[in-house]
Amino acid sequence: MEEKVNAVMLRAADYGENDKILTLFSLEKGVLTAKIRGVKKAGAKLKFAAEPFCFAEYVLAERQGRRTVAHAALLDGFYELRTDLDKFYAGAAVLEFVRAFCPENLPAEGVFLAAVQALKALSYGDEPPRHVLVRFLLSVLPEAGYAIRTDACAACGRQELSRAFFDFEEGAVYCSYCAPGRATEVSVRTVEALNALAPGGSGAAEEKYVGRALKLLSRYLAVKGGVNLRAIGELFAGE
Template sequence: MEFKTDALVIKATDYKENDKLLNLFTPSRGKLTAGIRGVRKPKAKLAFAAQPFCFAEYVLAEKGGRYTVTAAYLYDGFFALRTDIVRYYAACAVLEICDALLVEEGESRALFIAAAEALKGLSLTDGDAAELLVGFCVAALHEAGYMLDLDGCGVCGGEVKGNVYFDFDAGYFTCTACASGVRASGATYETLRKCAGLAYDEEKTAGGLKRALRLIRTYLAEKTEEEYPCFGEFIRLYE
């Protein structure tokens, strides 16, 4: 039987002589693998649908638990990403995070929307790449059940300033008095609040973006036991 679904291509791997295997992210079925035939031949009509970042409506045929792409209608290929290496790595990090957080056959609408919005922001706007990536991470962690608590000290509820700490197990910051976790910076906390769309103090965000990126990558790695190489490369490249 055939069905239609919106999907984002997370990964495309060569398969047989002219085919590819796609790791697709779909809003209603989570992650699924689908074959797409003949796309490595010159002038293949569906070549566009077999590229990472392709955001399209896919028609999939299902037979014996295997999926094959029979048609695709492009929404956006986010081609501008390929002209800016820093934004490209941020976008790769978005896909890498989706791949790690997604489950097969699980509904993930909110994460799907967050990923599509992040790729749009990186590809079609001048928005700061690190802020877009951090904002996506905060939303993705929330959806995956690894929520970062950015609402004051996680222990006493007081203000987070001065010598602050971050508790990786609990996913919250703590104040100087509570001091649970490892040393962090107030700038990281304010920057995370900024990227999450919460009220923040601009003066206190100075120098926080790179720290926020590092903290989130470490947090993701601890929670999911994955390494996030593209995220790491983005941090290295981002000035």
């Protein structure tokens, strides 16, 4: 039996002398694995299908519950990500998030569309990579079960904050009057950057505070989700 899926290649692991096992993120079936034969040989026709960030229509043959890539038609290779380290690591963080938070064989259409949109924005848009990554994370956190609230104090609803505190256990912002003892004080400008890049936000945020917002989200995923997105750390290497 054969099936077609539109998928982004997340990871490839060597298998035998010339084959690889691919982890794909598909629109139709979510995350799945499939063997691809002969792609380590020079001149292999499907070599592109085992490259990071490859977005393609994969034709999968299934036998006894195991999938093999029979054919692939390239939709976008996002090659521009390889020409800029910040774009590359931002794109890698997108794929890391998917691998960490999207279960196998469970469609996640919203996350898939957001991931492809983020890769396109990184490749062809003018928005800084950190902005794109923060926007992506804020759009997919609710679907992954890790929604955060930053538009107002989670306790009293106050929107205009002179000081802001973020509870990494709850994923919520508090004012100075309501903040629980475990909450960490964060810059009000950082909270404003999160709100600007959230769905429906203005989109206007200063790079300095977008960087802080990204670090906050990274820490939140580590505390709440138990996952350290290593590619985010690479975005701040040397700072």
